[in-house]
Each structure stands twice: as C-alpha cells, then as structure tokens.
Amino acid sequence: MSPYEVTRSALIPAPAEAVFPLVNSFHEWTKWSPWEAVDPTMDRSYSGNDAGVGAKYAWNGNRKAGSGTMEIVESDFPRSISVRLEFTKPFKAVNPTTFTLTPADGGTRVTWRMTGENKGLGKVFALFMNMDKLVGSDFERGLAALSSAVKANKA
Template sequence: MKALLKGLLYLVVLLALVFVVGGFLLPDKTHVERSIAIDRPPGEVHAMLDSYKRFNEWSPWYELEPTAKYVYSGPESGVGASLAWEGAKVGKGSQRIAESVPQQKVVNALDFDGTQAVGTFDLKAEGDGTRVTWSLDSAHGNNLVSRWFGLVLDKMVGKDYDKGLAKLKRVLEEQPR
C-alpha cells in the first residue's frame, strides 16, 4: 500500500513539473486569424464593423444564444462604442472599439469575464471588393493555464471566425449597393 501511495505521489509531482515547465516553454501569446473576400468596397465593410448595432446579424455567437442579454453603450459607432453580453452559453464579456481607421481597420478591446484580448478587422481593397482579415491576439504572460489554453484557441475560435466572416459576407452582399 505504501508503494502505491509513493508511486501516486511521484506521478502527481511529475505531472505538476510537466505542467509548470511545459507551460513556461509555451508561447506567451496566441494569434488566431481568418480571412474572406467580400464583394463590397472597404467603406461599406468598415461602416458595418465600426458599430455594434448590426453585430448580431453576422455574429457567429448570436444564434448560439439569441436570448443572451446585450447592452450597448458609448457612441453608436467609432472609438468608444461598446457592447456587453451575458448569457448561459456565451458567458459574460464586453468589447469596445479602441481604434477605427476608415476603410482600413477596426480594433476591438475584448474582455471575456476578466481575460483581455484584442480583436482586429483589417480591410484591404481587392478588385471591386474588400479582403477582410479578422484576428484575435491574446497575451498570456506568466499565466500557465492561459498558455496551455492558447494551444487550442485557434481550433476553438477559428471555426467561429470562419462562420462569422461568411455571415458578414452574406449580409453585406445581400444589401443594396
């Protein structure tokens, strides 16, 4: 019995060492990025992304929980416009437009119940349309759990970004020019 307990203790210590040492060897930042071409000029795309008023028309998370509570604050568009949400499935968080460059970029400061990240929409003219690149950047610092979580962030968020960009494309291309 003592040998079994001693073996379990060694296993726990070994797993803790792997978690700590391995965690510090992992990147302290995670970047997720998806892109799509939209047949609309950068100005139209920017106008949609520079306000949260139509966010739920293309958000990949709205259909997951349409009954979640959404609160808008600040200006209707541009720097300072904010959206907070709370729901059983989508959790609690907020986002605020931190930077807006007409026809080029919208940067969102994200807060997922205390965890900060940055979401960016980069817009590049492409023919008669726009190449939209949606990215998420998360800094983990010395948070080992966050560093391990960063390993699966692309798989978790990437599919939602693909879905959201496809919906954004559909919504923009269906509206009259």
C-alpha cells in the same frame, strides 16, 4: 504565459466602404457575428457612441456564451477597426482584436485577427485546446455571414 493569435481572411465582393459600417457598429454585429446564436436569450447592452471609437457592447449569456465587454478603441474609415475584447466568464482574458479591410480584385479582403495570452486556468486549458482550432472556425463563419450581410444591405 503562452501568447497566441487567431487570424482568418475572406474576400467580400463589395467595396470597403460597404463592409466597414457593419463592423464599426456593435448594433450591426447581430447580422453577422458567429456568436449571436449561441444563446438566443443572452443579455446585451450598448453604451457610449453608436459607432466608432467609444462604442461599447456588453453581453452576459449561458455557459457557452459567457460574458464580457467590447469597446472600439480605433476606427480608421474604411481601412481598420480595433476592438478591446474582454472576457469575464468562463475565463478572464483581454484579447486585442483587429479587422483590416484591404482593397482586392473583386472586392475587399477582410482580415479578422485576435491575439491574447493564456494565463492561469487559460494556460492549463491551452495544453488541451488550440485557440486557433477553437475560434478559427467561428471567425470563418463570421466572415461568411458578414459577406451575406453586406449583400443583404445592398439589396
């Protein structure tokens, strides 16, 4: 197995209390998730709680979007959110993902971190593709869109 980590941070010019709800509810992710536009006809379903621990989201999309589930497993307002991210296609994988919100000059430093292990086909894939390069730019786009979504919510 070969473990990996993808981490990106951005300064969002708003207090953590304004950022937190956009991450703590999967219903809000449509405003900022970098993967929402990958497949406009993607099937989405929500279950469990609307927000916080127990909130669940499932998707099933085209080849590029794949399919999987997410569940919020920890929610500490307004500091952190932990998500159990499970992909079922194109590769089976479980990727613990955390969002950490830290007060900073000018707003909130949001850190998006995903960890995982390459196994089976994923391990072969990892020989040719670096997960940080593959997903890191998505995280950067997502954090920029999250900042825009926070501004739009304030307006």
